[in-house]
Amino acid sequence: MTISSQHNERFDYLDAARAFALLLGIIFHASISFLPIFIGWAVMDISTSSTVSIFMMISHSFRLELFFLLAGFFSHMTFHRDDVPGFLQSRLVRIAIPFVIGWFLLRPLLVSGWIMGAESMRGKVNILNALRAGFATLGDLPKDLLVGTHLWFLYYLLLISLSIVLMHSIFHMHKSTEQKIVQFAENTMHWLCSSRLAIFAVAIPTAACLWFMNHWGMDTPDKSLVPHIPVTIIYSGFFIFGWLLQRQTNLLENFTRLSWGKFALCLLAIVAANLLARFEIKFAHPHYQLIKTGFVFSYAIMMWSLVSLTIGLFKHFLNRPSKTVRYLADSSYWLYLIHLPIVIWLQIAFAELPLHWSIKLVAICAITIALSLVLYDVLVRSTVIGMVLNGKRKPRVR
Template identity: 30%
Template structure:
């Protein structure tokens, strides 16, 4: 039954973005280029590289925009202190509970995977990591870095909200006017791209990579924080922004596709000859982040236009998304190790891994989470039909 005031389009968008996370992390097993991870299947494919940079272009930007939107919604409905209490209960508490368990399980699976790669048998030998030249500390936020930064962003929002409210009305009007101009003019995405392109130009291939550090990194704060702030402001201006995104969703989709084609060309040129084209990393950073903005806005518009009402399948996947976000890496690594020795190509192994990980994640959600205290921890208590609710961690899962 539909719940009045609920943005089902965003629930549906969150569900699709969550599932794409499984596909992305399976693709990492089969990429051809350099990988910061110690495990990789012997069967690689350029298609896996394409899938990785394609999904990475918009998935996390979309999540941060939607997360910012719903944080602003909570502030408007409950105030900054109540928002922070709500977010800490849904973000910080699960992070504190699940991170120790997941870091141990992920590390064990990683060691088993590396052992299979090196010796063809199941086992654990920490010395094999030294041979892989793994320099990063295992003590990191893993794929939960999104939650970690979102915790910081929510805390900063709660702290700065009173100061923002105390500013003169003319300052509010100036910020609102500037955002409306950026959101409604075709060149607005170009302006938004500039700071992200500057940051990306300092990274390999012009693409920001999460460090996983528990010490917040300024480039990651600025990059992800800009999408989050756009989400915050989008809540204030949804009356203008949402109809415009619906109207221009296909233009932005096609424009993003054209820019992404240029990204692929530049990326291939970079991998073939990193020094062949001057400042190519800066070029990739510009094009890639422009793609991020175009496709993020396009996806919001497309889902508002074509999937504005409740969809049972996507609703179920959306409700399970927090759990799937937490545990899916165990599936992508574990099943990746299981199919490593199979006489199959990269695409066949990817398909098996995606299907198996999806099935196990949804099955464990149904049996162990949905009607248990874990489900209450992650999504809050289940409301009776017809009750109006704010989507738990709406668009705040990766």
């Protein structure tokens, strides 16, 4: 998924922001085994820390929201350039195909990781038997077809993209209605990106959706192909926000402008959300509903401010051509698709080692990214796989 303008100009800082969002996902998943409580992950390490919980809460609040906003921005660019047929073809090639093929290739490896994780906690791991059992689950199809991997975000991206095309087709049949909707959307975006109250304004509907999550914070809808309504609304909101920003690109600078006030608001929201999150399971608390209200609003402000600040920081520091950044941006889609089985297997291998959790986490992330980059350069970048993921084949780094 290369990020480029319709005039072949690359937005280098948005390339970097997108790569960051996906790489942060690798670190997020690599951190799960170091949580101080067992949440049903493949394995739990002997070294844990509450710091990991804080990191995961913060990173989970905005990394995919950032990705969906950027996806909306550049989806509109593709839509404007190629119109409906070209847009649908690009969604099929770069989203649907990786989602389906990736599921069939990765699901058995992930299942085998869970089997090995359970075995490791009993002191014995049989890799070959775990792999056999993992691939044997494909014989249960169509039960749980396309369910149960980290690729669910592609499913939602595809649903949202197709919904946008459908709405465009409906509105396009009624020109006067379409013009009114477009004008209203543009005026709303102009106000949101210009007002000092913008973060609060978008946080209100976001907080309303967060209220209906199964858990405090963003749910991970990987258990069913039936769309999770609150999650769908939030990711759709970020996608549409990015879509509309591309219609008025001057507003992107307003939305991502850095200020000490925005940093302070973000920090305050992070502290508040982390403090209030401790009351999630205290259902008998006399002020439970009020505390949850404070949490979802703080979480929503944290979400939007982190997305805004992240893009702003990358624009400030990386708004220039860089071969390294471009290579990482080109490879980041592949890295995220392939990383989870590698991460889980490494977590199992490291789980019983008498090392500090931070050392293990750095090692797992470094090995995963290094191995994935080697596979990308050797098997993907200059092949048909690279053409599917990046839009065209690119020369290897030799």
